[in-house]
Amino acid sequence: MTSAPITFGRPWRVAFHIICLALCLSVLVPMALVVGTAFKPANEIYDLSLWPSQPTLANFGRLFGETEFLLYMWNSLATTFLRVVAQLAIAILAAYAFARWHFTGSTLSFALTLGAMMIPHQLVMIPIYIMIAELGWFDTWAALIIPNLAMPFAVFLLRQHMMSFPKELLDAAEMDGAGPLTALWRIMLPNLGPALAALTIVLSIDCWNEYFWPMLVIDSPGARTVQLGIREFLEENFEDFGALMAGVTIASLPVLLVFFLLQRRIMETFVASGLKG
């Protein structure tokens, strides 16, 4: 590590440390409060303490016993898995075509892909809603997965990585008789490991956390995702905050765990994705 690019004077350093500590506390204290409340017995729920004096698993018991939370988890996990696998397959093939070949229409196709990055869901919701109604897809996994198959930012990111890959290796493979698909599968993909891993995680978090789309196309409890389930708890069991915070803890846990596995790469991929909420 080289020396610090800028060295603030001591008073500035102290002031900035205080600001950063305050900001970090604003992140950590609510998180600790949520997790603490998830383990609090009923008589301590309203206490200000961060951690219960008598920790209990009763909230989790009620969450899984008296609500359909397990089903919501299954819906979220299964649709996230299926959707991300499909998104990756589509993005890999398209990125490979864009990185490898220049052909009539490739510039236009790429422009269409980039243009779609600027179109949020709310701008296309009405026609897709009508489409899903006509297909009878409300309350199905298909309604969650199929309209979200194309992920332009994933195509863009993978294309960047693929273009920095030495083309001679791919050409050499094709000289030896391998088709372009074999070259992609055997030579390109194994070298994209870390980028693909981070992209997979970012796409999964994106899908797991999604609210607007599921809210639009899912109504019946049987097809609810975790995020929809949590919102319903706030409206239905308004007084059972222990179970609610247990649900919030479980819904956030997979995302945080996965993040700490590949922390640095994930932050880079988030930056590359432009903006993720």
Add this chain to the structure above:
Amino acid sequence: MDGTTAVAAARPPVRAGRPRFRALVPWLYLAPLLAPLILFVYWPLLHTAWLSLVRWNLQPGQATEFVGLANYAGVLESSLFADASWNSMIYVLAAIPLKVLLPLPVAVFLWSLGRAGGTYRTILFLPTLISFVIVAVVVGWMLNPIAGHVTALLSWLGMGFANPLATPDGAIITIIVLSAWKVFGFNVLLYLAGLASIRRDLIEAMRLDGASDWVILRRLIWPLLSPTTFFVLIATVIFSLQQVFTPIDILTEGGPENGTTNFFYMVYQLAFRTFDIGRGAAGTVLLFLLLLVITLLKLRVLEKRVHYQQ
């Protein structure tokens, strides 16, 4: 994006030999991407433009009636549109100091810490990972007038407390603060990425010439960082319009008295609360035009700033 054409030209054309089949190959790779893009992005945009010209209440049997630009007039004259415009402006204006200006000095400070700033950076990034549903639900819980911890804390301090979500001003401030909390660390990260690309030897050279830290910050780092700053600004403007949809829907549903609704939520209210598809579509087209202007502005300014590249 700038290098696209140059790099594309350097790529070899699709290999010769059985030319007709060869020319088709790339399209086989692109079809799985282009089909959903056309079906679920570009066709719906055109369809929305058409729907904005008709009157329809989403009933399948009901015939649509062509009404020309009446839906646009209806949207533009409504008090909902006036409220949504005003609130959208408030969201954006509040975002600039909280989400664009404040993260910058924090990022410069973390940058100056080098590796030691890593813990701060990671902790500040965590809200990006937590879903907006959960952020909104937890805020709703903490502000709950009976069971909320904010209520309990304030009464413990001997202060009374009114739920801010019950008043228009309190509600919009709540949503502004929680959305700033959510995106702050992400914007710090964007600035850090920009700072990391500044060449150290330029800083060293200025330092050898006797420049102070303050002069280096103002004369070198601020101008070199301006493309990043501008990117953060545009991204934050769009974020502040779009992403607050979730907390609005969960905490206030646009209320009280339309006090928190914005353009994105208004479009949803028109189409799926009042089932006025024509007006919903007209609002969507207007919103699309607004986003288009912002995007074109971004492309234009980013092109002009290229001369700052090192």
